[in-house]
Amino acid sequence: MRSYHITQIMLGCLLCLVAVTTGCCIQIGCLGRAKYERTERLSAPMEAGGTIDVETSYGWITVSGGDVKECRVTAEICAQAPSEEEAQELAEQVKIEIETLGKTMKIRAKKPRLKNNRSISVDFDITVPKETSVECESSYGSIKVVDIEGDVKGYTSYGSINTNNTNGSVDLDTSYGGIHCEAITSDDIRAGSSYGSIDIACSGLCPADVVAKVRTSYGSIDFGVPAGFAGEVEMSTSYGSIKTELPITMTGELSKKRIKGTVGKGEGRLELKTSYGSIKIR
Secondary structure: OHHHHHHHHHHHHHHHHHHHHOOOOOOOOOOOOEEEEEEEEEEEEOOOOOEEEEEEEEOOEEEEEEOOOEEEEEEEEEEEEOOHHHHHHHHHHOEEEEEEEOOEEEEEEEOOOOOOOOEEEEEEEEEEEOOOEEEEEEEEOOEEEEEEOOOEEEEEEEOOEEEEEEOOOEEEEEEEOOEEEEEEOOOEEEEEEEEOOEEEEEOOOOOOOOEEEEEEEEOOEEEEOOOOOOEEEEEEEEEOOEEEOOOOEEOOOOOOOEEEEEEOOOOEEEEEEEEEOOEEEO
16 A cells, blocks of 8 residues: 555656646646747856855756856846737846856846636856856756856755766755756766655765765666765665775674675765665765
8 A cells, every 4th residue: 555655656756747847737727728938038248266146936047167258148038828919028037147146146037927727937058157156946846057167056846856077075965856967077066856766976076085075765766976985875765776886994783774894094975875675886
């Protein structure tokens, strides 16, 4: 009976994710609505070493680092309403705002108040200097961050999170979605999901004493440690297997569902935990 309920929950979550990632409307009674889309592009000077703060309620966010001295924003605005005229009117009322507060640049979409059976989504594609820290938040949408040398924070409720080639601390969290990170160079990694798997691979330049805390409730965890990792390791699962390619010196009681021990002598720490899923470190 328990496995049946778990399957039903996971299926419901999958349907929500499909609706979000494909841009489908999940509001009841939205069938037959007209849609209007428009693109807005903005830019503002930005010095290296600053922070970009991006937030959208419905939509995905992509932030890329480049050899630029400005912040370049492309916003894809999509409005849906009972008629095409009203959809266009709603889309035209959306204003993309860039506000600079000290070294932080905030990007927001100012939307009109909506009646029932109307919706607006705003997707952001942003390019900033590589030496920028990133803070992204979306309620319904995925997040992607690539080629960033500053710290990365990403939060979404319904959507996946992907990073590639980042050099600062990493703090990622999603409720319904997976997390996939490649080529991380950081001594501080935090990643969490309620319903989704987590796959993290450290780069060859990642410090050997990395501290990582990764947890999910329904999903697997695959963690690729940096070369020469040394420190404490703690892994646990309620329903799943644990595999490791590291020579762990065990401490405490032996268990197939929980491993606690050390690898060499170092200040690193890996804390990996899932309830329903397997764990692998390599």
